[in-house]
Amino acid sequence: MERKVLGINERPPLTQWIPLSLQHTFAMFSASVLVPILFGIPASIVLLMNGIGTLLFIFITKGKAPAYLGSSFAFLAPAFIVIDKMGYEYVLGGFICAGAIFSIVAILIKFVGVSWIDAVLPPAAMGPIVALIGLELAGSAANTGGIVSVDGSAIDPQMVIVFVLTLALAVIGQVVFKGFAAAIAILIAIVGGYGLATIMGMVDFTPVLNAKLFALPAFTAPKFDLTAIIIIIPASLTVISEHISHQIVTSQIVGRDLVKDPGLHRSLLADGISTMLSGFCGSVPTTTYGENIGVMAVTKVYSVWVIGGAAVFSILLAFFGQVSALISTIPGPVMGGISFLLYGMIAASGIRLLVDKQVDYAKPRNLAMTAVVFVTGLSGAAIQIGEVQLTGMCLATIVGIVMGLVMFVLDKTGLSNDI
Numbered sequence: 001m002e003r004k005v006l007g008i009n010e011r012p013p014l015t016q017w018i019p020l021s022l023q024h025t026f027a028m029f030s031a032s033v034l035v036p037i038l039f040g041i042p043a044s045i046v047l048l049m050n051g052i053g054t055l056l057f058i059f060i061t062k063g064k065a066p067a068y069l070g071s072s073f074a075f076l077a078p079a080f081i082v083i084d085k086m087g088y089e090y091v092l093g094g095f096i097c098a099g100a101i102f103s104i105v106a107i108l109i110k111f112v113g114v115s116w117i118d119a120v121l122p123p124a125a126m127g128p129i130v131a132l133i134g135l136e137l138a139g140s141a142a143n144t145g146g147i148v149s150v151d152g153s154a155i156d157p158q159m160v161i162v163f164v165l166t167l168a169l170a171v172i173g174q175v176v177f178k179g180f181a182a183a184i185a186i187l188i189a190i191v192g193g194y195g196l197a198t199i200m201g202m203v204d205f206t207p208v209l210n211a212k213l214f215a216l217p218a219f220t221a222p223k224f225d226l227t228a229i230i231i232i233i234p235a236s237l238t239v240i241s242e243h244i245s246h247q248i249v250t251s252q253i254v255g256r257d258l259v260k261d262p263g264l265h266r267s268l269l270a271d272g273i274s275t276m277l278s279g280f281c282g283s284v285p286t287t288t289y290g291e292n293i294g295v296m297a298v299t300k301v302y303s304v305w306v307i308g309g310a311a312v313f314s315i316l317l318a319f320f321g322q323v324s325a326l327i328s329t330i331p332g333p334v335m336g337g338i339s340f341l342l343y344g345m346i347a348a349s350g351i352r353l354l355v356d357k358q359v360d361y362a363k364p365r366n367l368a369m370t371a372v373v374f375v376t377g378l379s380g381a382a383i384q385i386g387e388v389q390l391t392g393m394c395l396a397t398i399v400g401i402v403m404g405l406v407m408f409v410l411d412k413t414g415l416s417n418d419i
Contacts, residue, residue: 006183006301008066008254016180020301021309023187025317027291027342028070028310029327030144030335035071035284039079039088043328044217044318046071049283051314053274054307060270063304064262066296067250068311069274069286074238077389082228092222094232095279101236102243102272110265117244117259119408123357124366125373125400130249131350132377132393133242133290134343141343145336158200159333166193166337174298183299186338193334202331211325217318220282234385239287241397243268246288249349252356253293254302294342297349363418365407373400 006012012020032050033043053069061067075098079091121129142148146159169192173185181188197203244259247267251258258267267288275285292310296302317324354370361367377396382389390398410416 006303006306008256008302008304009063010303011305012303016183017305017309019184019187020299020303020306021313023184023190023299024068024292024295024307024310025313026187026190026327026330027295027338028068028289028314030330031073031289031291032070032314033328035073035076038076039083039091039284041088041220041282041284042218043324044215044321045219045281046278046283047314047324048217048318049274049278049281050286051311051318053270053278053286054311054314056274056277057267057270058304058308058311060273061262061266064256065247065250065258065267066254066302066304066307067246067267067288068292068307069271070289070291072239072275072285072287074235074242074287074394075232075285078231078235082231086225086228087223089220089223090225090228091232092220092279092282093224094229095285096222096224096276097229098233098236098239098285099272099275099277099279101233102240102275103269104272105240106265106269106272109268110263114259114264117248117264120401120404121244121397122366122369122404122407123353124359124369125404126245126248127350127354127357127359128370128373128377129245129350129393129397129400130252130353131347132374132396133245133249134294134345134347134350135378136392137290137339137343138347141336141339143336144332144339146333147336158202159331162193162197162200162202162331162333163337163340165196166190166334167340169193170298170338170341183301186295186298186342190330190334190338193337194330197331197334202333203329205326205329207325207328208322211321213322214319215321218282222279222282237398238390238394239271239285240268241394242287243271245393245397246290246293249346249353250288250293250296252349252353253297290346291339291342294339294345297345298341365416365418369400369403369407372403 036043036046050070057069082091145163147163149155166189170189177185247258359366373396376399377393382391
């Protein structure tokens with residue numbers, strides 16, 4: 001019998017809402033705070049704006065699309081270039097313009113519609129693109145977990161033990177736990193892994209002791225420069241491609257076509273407004289988070305009330321330094337073990353899309369599109385556009401669109417032999 005699902009608009013009781021929301025907070029935390037750490041800015045402002053952005057997303061999508069907006073990694077490379085030449089304030093101006101581009105594209109989609117998605121990205125191309133979201137992140141999970149060798153150095157057996165135990169607890173929880181325990185299996189695995197890591201002496205509580213109990217986030221005003229903007233905005237293509245893929249994979253998970261209702265135009269507009277607001281306040285661009293999509297896939301809890309709860313906790317963390325510092329002490333093997341499962345679930349959702357859409361691989365076109373998209377995304381192939389490099393899932397999306405358009409033209413001209 002299939003486990004009961006907490007639907008998109010269902011509100012859990014407070015005793016369940018808190019742990020379910022915390023589960024999403026833990027899932028997004030390590031990746032979301034890594035971006036400000038790399039930029040050298042306070043994580044508190046990012047946690048604040050991620051939380052606000054997520055609440056805006058829920059409001060703009062009319063509470064119909066469960067998604068957590070976390071820090072985008074797509075802008076790292078161009079942002080570093082601008083920071084070195086001009087300073088972080090000019091990066092913020094570029095972020096605001098990127099958010100404006102998201103919003104403009106969203107308005108165009110409102111009038112053009114979404115029927116073009118099936119034409120330019122048929123299931124044979126979209127399935128592997130969705131799978132690549134998870135597969136691309138698999139190496140990050142393994143590196144975070146400390147189970148791969150870096151520069152030929154030996155792997156720490158303690159890290160492997162914690163990684164394996166956390167992953168095993170999360171997997172077993174999905175199979176063995178019943179009722180509410182199954183819904184918070186990820187949280188239970190994190191707590192269990194964290195406890196083992198503490199016993200093994202792998203947790204340093206110094207950051208907690210040094211952190212302030214209460215502190216206001218630091219805001220930074222943006223500055224605008226045309227050169228900086230030109231360097232930053234090409235990365236918008238990556239986020240737009242990622243957004244479309246995330247909405248499709250989330251639709252598969254929750255069993256509802258979110259691209260049509262509440263509509264891709266609403267979700268992309270929400271992401272754009274969130275990114276612009278973040279830029280004005282000194283934070284980083286936002287994007288729908290694969291980690292939280294993975295949590296929904298594992299737990300079958302899709303409630304926007306739970307996602308909203310995670311956003312509220314993120315906002316609170318921005319003001320309570322010691323609590324945020326405590327979460328940051330969760331060792332890499334714990335988060336790596338959890339991410340290993342979550343990213344794998346996203347990859348599996350791509351395969352599920354192919355099955356649900358009944359893609360016929362007896363047709364050469366389907367076999368060719370899936371093969372080329374997969375190889376493009378996994379081969380390390382890259383295209384340089386100015387200061388931005390398109391690779392991985394983003395490049396695979398572009399290749400999939402080109403192949404989809406070619407197949408569409410061949411069909412319309414009667415040249416196809418497998419219709």
